[in-house]
Amino acid sequence: MAKEFKITSLRLADLEKELNYLKTTREREIAAMIAEARSYGDLSENSEYDAAKNEQAKLYGRIAEIEDILSHAVIIEDENEASGLVGLGCVVTVEDESGKKVSYKITGSQEANPMEFKISDDSPFGRAVVGKAIGDKFTVNAPSGSYTMKVLDITREG
DSSP states (O other), X not given: OOOOEEEOHHHHHHHHHHHHHIIIIIHHHHHHHHHHHHTXXXXXXXXXXXXHHHHHHHHHHHHHHHHHHHHTXXXXXXXXXXXXXXXXXXXXXXXXXXXXXXXXXXXXXXXXXXGGTEEXXXXXXXXXXXXXXXXXXXXXXXXXXXXXXXXXXXXXXX
């Protein structure tokens, strides 16, 4: 069975927009680069041609990647919204054992970006917190060791 990619409808729209750009505008830009590089003559020693072909390969790789994601995308519908539990698409504020508070958005793996406090539901933290309610304590089994946290707040975006 193919891997499913859990994404929000907003991320789906972003991917579709990127795919359209890559297949139209960017593909034409690279074709023009290749045509210009070909006009320089001998292709065996033409670094501009090699660079343009490498760009083309990266473009087609990204197009294939996006098409794969879109064909296996599962749009996140927040099944826990009515119950008030942590689920995909929500922002959860937690407190660690030292009293430090931090908020994370729970996302699918395609949207995860720890630098932006977007945590995948497939991560150790995500697996531990999904399904919890305000006031619940949970243990995260991370590669660096286990730690306990408490859910302080759950909010919905949108």
